[in-house]
Amino acid sequence: MNVTWKQVATWRMKRQFVHPRTKASASEIVGRLCGVQAQVWSAAELAVALRQTTPDGDAVDRDVADLTLLKTWAMRGTLHLLRPQDAGAFLSLMAAAGSWLKPSWTKASGVSPKQVDELTDEVSQILEGGAELTRDQLVTKLIADKRFASMEERLRSGWGSVLKPLAWRGALCHGPNQGNKITFTSPAKKFGKDWKGVPEPDEAAPIAIEAYLGAYGPASPDTFDRWLTLNSTSKPKLRKWFADMGDKLTEVDVEGRKAMILTEHADDLAGSADCQGVKLLGHFDQYILGPGTKDDVLLDAKHRSKVSRTAGWISPIVVVDGRIEAVWEIEGKDLVVTPFDGAVLPEKDLQKEATHVGKANGVSGLTVRVV
Numbered sequence: 001m002n003v004t005w006k007q008v009a010t011w012r013m014k015r016q017f018v019h020p021r022t023k024a025s026a027s028e029i030v031g032r033l034c035g036v037q038a039q040v041w042s043a044a045e046l047a048v049a050l051r052q053t054t055p056d057g058d059a060v061d062r063d064v065a066d067l068t069l070l071k072t073w074a075m076r077g078t079l080h081l082l083r084p085q086d087a088g089a090f091l092s093l094m095a096a097a098g099s100w101l102k103p104s105w106t107k108a109s110g111v112s113p114k115q116v117d118e119l120t121d122e123v124s125q126i127l128e129g130g131a132e133l134t135r136d137q138l139v140t141k142l143i144a145d146k147r148f149a150s151m152e153e154r155l156r157s158g159w160g161s162v163l164k165p166l167a168w169r170g171a172l173c174h175g176p177n178q179g180n181k182i183t184f185t186s187p188a189k190k191f192g193k194d195w196k197g198v199p200e201p202d203e204a205a206p207i208a209i210e211a212y213l214g215a216y217g218p219a220s221p222d223t224f225d226r227w228l229t230l231n232s233t234s235k236p237k238l239r240k241w242f243a244d245m246g247d248k249l250t251e252v253d254v255e256g257r258k259a260m261i262l263t264e265h266a267d268d269l270a271g272s273a274d275c276q277g278v279k280l281l282g283h284f285d286q287y288i289l290g291p292g293t294k295d296d297v298l299l300d301a302k303h304r305s306k307v308s309r310t311a312g313w314i315s316p317i318v319v320v321d322g323r324i325e326a327v328w329e330i331e332g333k334d335l336v337v338t339p340f341d342g343a344v345l346p347e348k349d350l351q352k353e354a355t356h357v358g359k360a361n362g363v364s365g366l367t368v369r370v371v
Contacts, residue, residue: 006274009322017051026059027068035080046282049360072173084191092204095168130189132175170198205241216290218259275322
């Protein structure tokens with residue numbers, strides 16, 4: 001089965017609610033996208049709002065409050081919003097990569113695999129009653145135990161490196177903020193029956209692969225793993241997971257690239273027309289994070305540094321006929337677009353998109369300025 005890149009872009013944008021947009025809730029959008037990165041809260045809000053026909057800037061906060069969304073460290077070790085019923089499969093595969101078992105992690109963190117096991121057990125006990133503790137409250141309880149006293153500085157770190165393996169094992173997730181302070185709680189206690197636990201990796205893999213390919217296919221196993229763990233999964237294990245999917249997957253040729261699509265989606269992909277049009281998407285958007293910023297069909301390699309910037313920042317993007325051809329930012333009442341290589345962009349389409357961005361950001365009267 002041979003398809004063009006523009007057919008793939010059309011299909012992905014439809015599956016990701018980029019075009020056409022949707023009336024779905026925040027949790028439904030997050031579910032389709034296999035999570036939304038939430039290191040920067042406004043990025044998660046914008047990712048959802050820009051996909052809605054009528055942007056709802058409160059949708060994310062409302063679904064978090066209604067417990068239909070969960071915040072935790074997940075893919076690539078970054079904070080994500082996930083549906084509680086979906087989270088366990090992704091967390092299981094993060095845990096299966098076993099980053100904390102590597103000598104380099106122990107050297108950098110000063111915490112051994114055995115200590116991670118002990119921390120997991122202790123935190124599970126502390127939170128088992130449904131407590132919602134700030135980082136300071138949780139760490140104070142932990143360091144009262146002499147086993148963890150020497151870890152105080154690392155446990156208090158805002159990066160959360162030592163706590164991430166505990167999240168992947170389902171021992172904790174983020175709770176509601178107390179003022180400007182984050183809290184931690186037990187996902188099992190917080191989300192009840194919607195929390196399905198953390199399954200064994202072989203059980204989790206087909207769930208996660210199916211979800212990923214349903215939004216970002218066609219894709220290779222390596223692309224899936226780069227999105228998931230930054231290519232930290234055992235290659236034999238990864239190949240086995242895909243092979244075990246059997247006839248649920250179909251191989252396609254995308255202009256010379258071999259990749260996998262869910263068989264149930266193959267006909268829809270083959271019937272897609274070439275992608276056309278302009279869309280504006282926000283910072284840290286899943287449209288680029290799903291395939292990865294190193295996908296040079298989606299984003300020309302020479303422009304990668306304009307999108308994937310210092311300190312891990314991912315710029316807001318302008319998508320033209322499926323490819324990323326510019327970045328944008330809001331300056332006062334101007335939506336400033338910076339095209340790559342002087343690309344000529346249709347200003348009428350940009351202005352229409354700017355109006356939608358303004359509604360999603362609660363800003364009226366945005367005017368496009370191309371620089």
